[in-house]
Amino acid sequence: MQPTEALRHPLDPDPVRSTKAVAVFGLGLLAAVTGVFVGGIVPATIALLIARQARREAYASRGFLTGSGWLHRGERLAWIGLMLGIATVVILTVIGILNSANPAGVQDFGPGVD
Template sequence: MTTPPGPVPLAPPGPPRHPLDPDPKRSTKARAVFALGLIGALTGLFLGGVVPATTALLLARQARLEAYASGGFLTGAAWLRRGERLAWTGLTLAAVSVVVALVIAVVRLAQAPFGQDFAPNVD
């Protein structure tokens, strides 16, 4: 089967937009979610990432509701997903560091002498 020479026909454009429709625009909350998620992931091991990561997750929910209500005129879903993943990574790292600190504390407590330690010449 061969194709005829000449330009390839394009798909017909979708229905024309109404002149009063706003232009699609990236959500500023999506950018903020990504930035807060990145900060949360970078500082998650030091427990400083809990606050920005939690804020990112709360802001992501608001951004997702606004994007749904806008009917497709607010974009930035990819940035939103990346920010949420980074925020969850930051929270996971913070939880891991808390568990490691607890294990270290329990091991050190178990190695410490229990009770009062008297001198060898005391009965």
């Protein structure tokens, strides 16, 4: 007996890597690298929006669009960039609040108190 192979119809398209999956990976990488500088929030958001579209297209293509690994990695990197950006904003806000609570090192207690 011959091994059973998945037979393809001659008119079926060849499997192709999704260009959106590659774009999501690139934007996710950019977001992870620039996330600390708060500039990563924009590419991360765009990457997550494109990833949603790419998943729909991959599902509708019935297996003829590949690149789910690139898509998954790109989404992870985008979330990392988003979290880094949010953490930076929170840290800078806390530092700003602490600095405004004690401007220029002014102390409230009188002279002679150690």
